[in-house]
Amino acid sequence: MILDIRALLALLLIPVFWGAGFPLTHNIVSTISPTAYIWGRMLVATIVMLPFTWRYLKTIDKKTAFICLLLSLLGTATLVSQALALQILNSASTAFCVSLNAAFIPMVQYLFRMKKNNRVDLLSILLAVIGTWVILGGDPNQLSMGYLWGAASALAIACSIVLTGKLAETINVNRVTLVFYQLFFSAMILSFTLNTDDMHSLLSMPVMMTILFVAVLSSAFCLYLQMKYQNRVGNLQTALILNMDLVFAVIFGTMNGEPLSANQLLGSAIMLVAICMGPALSLMFHRKVVRCE
Numbered sequence: 001m002i003l004d005i006r007a008l009l010a011l012l013l014i015p016v017f018w019g020a021g022f023p024l025t026h027n028i029v030s031t032i033s034p035t036a037y038i039w040g041r042m043l044v045a046t047i048v049m050l051p052f053t054w055r056y057l058k059t060i061d062k063k064t065a066f067i068c069l070l071l072s073l074l075g076t077a078t079l080v081s082q083a084l085a086l087q088i089l090n091s092a093s094t095a096f097c098v099s100l101n102a103a104f105i106p107m108v109q110y111l112f113r114m115k116k117n118n119r120v121d122l123l124s125i126l127l128a129v130i131g132t133w134v135i136l137g138g139d140p141n142q143l144s145m146g147y148l149w150g151a152a153s154a155l156a157i158a159c160s161i162v163l164t165g166k167l168a169e170t171i172n173v174n175r176v177t178l179v180f181y182q183l184f185f186s187a188m189i190l191s192f193t194l195n196t197d198d199m200h201s202l203l204s205m206p207v208m209m210t211i212l213f214v215a216v217l218s219s220a221f222c223l224y225l226q227m228k229y230q231n232r233v234g235n236l237q238t239a240l241i242l243n244m245d246l247v248f249a250v251i252f253g254t255m256n257g258e259p260l261s262a263n264q265l266l267g268s269a270i271m272l273v274a275i276c277m278g279p280a281l282s283l284m285f286h287r288k289v290v291r292c293e
Contacts, residue, residue: 007229011241014222019248021218022091023256024210025083032207034083036198038076039190040207044215045223046183053180060177067163068178072185074160075223080190081153088146091253092264095246097150102128102240102274104158124240124274131270134263161238164230179223240274 028037060068085094103125201207230238250268254260 004229004232007232008241010225010229011233011238012244014225015242015245016248017217017222018242018245019095019250020252021214022082022086022095022245022249023253023258024214026086026091026094026253026258027256028207028210029083029087031204032201033198034080034087035190035193036202037083037207037211038079039187039194039198040202040211041079041215041219042076042183042187042190044211045219046180046187048216048220049176049180049183053177056177057180060181064178065181068181069185071160071163072182072189074156074163075182076186076189077156078153078160079186081149081156085146085149085153088144089150090258091256092246092250092258092260092268094146094150095249095253096131096264096267097147098153098157099128099131099243099246100151101154101157101161102243104155105161108158108162127270127274128240128243131267131274134267134270157242161230161242164226165234165238176224178227179220182223183219243274 025037082094082098085097089097106122106125202211226238226242233241247268250260250264
C-alpha cells in the first residue's frame with residue numbers, strides 16, 4: 001500500500017473548511033429555508049467554477065454526465081440533510097452524526113461490488129461506531145429527528161465517496177469539469193423548491209457572506225480536492241479523513257458559543273483515533289510513502 005503524503009495533506013484541508021461551515025450554517029438556517037440556503041451555496045459555487053471549466057464543458061459524455069447527476073443528487077441530499085439537522089442540533093452533534101458515513105462505506109462498497117476492507121479499516125469503523133455511541137451517552141432515547149437527518153446525510157456521503165472512487169477508476173475527464181457539473185445539477189434541482197420569500201431572505205448581508213464562504217471554500221474547492229486526490233488515498237481512508245470535520249466542528253462550534261458535553265469530548269477523541277489509525281499504521285509498518293514535492 002502506498003501512502004501519498006501530498007494527497008493526504010490536500011484531503012485534510014477539506015474537514016477544516018467543512019468544520020467551519022457547521023456553525024455558520026447552524027446560525028443561518030434559523031433565519032432562512034435550508035433548501036434556499038443550499039441553492040444559494042450551489043449557485044455561487046457553480047459561478048465560481050465556470051471560468052475554469054468553460055473550454056472543457058463539451059468534453060463530457062452522456063455516461064459521465066449521468067454519474068455527475070447522481071453525485072449531485074447525493075451532494076444535495078447531504079447538504080440539505082445537514083442543514084435540517086442543524087436546525088435541531090448544535091454543530092458538534094450534527095458533525096458526530098455525519099461522521100457515521102465511514103461505518104456505511106463497507107455496506108455501500110458491497111452493494112457496488114467493490115474491493116474488500118482490511119482489518120485496520122474494519123477496526124476504524126468499529127471505533128467510529130463506539131465513538132458515536134459514547135456521544136449519545138449510551139442512551140438511544142437521546143435520538144431525535146435531528147440525529148436521523150444527520151444519519152441520512154452520512155449515508156449520502158458514503159454513497160458519494162464510493163461513486164467518486166468508481167468514477168476516478170473508470171473515466172478520464174478533467175476534474176474541474178466534474179466538479180462544475182455536480183454543482184450545476186445541484187443548483188438546478190434545488191431551484192424548483194424556491195419561492196418569493198426564499199429569494200428575499202437570500203439578500204440579507206449575513207446570509208450572503210455565509211453563502212460566499214461555504215460556496216467557494218466548503219463546496220467548490222473541497223469538491224475539487226476530493227475529485228483529484230481521493231483515488232490516491234482510497235475510499236474508506238478518505239471517509240475517515242473527511243470525518244475530521246467533527247473535530248473542527250467542535251472547535252469552531254465552541255468558538256461560536258455552543259455547549260459541549262464530556263461525552264462529546266470523549267466520543268470525539270475516540271473518533272479521532274479511528275481517523276488517524278490507517279495513516280499511522282502505514283508509517284509504522286514501513287509502507288511506501290509518496291513525499292510532497
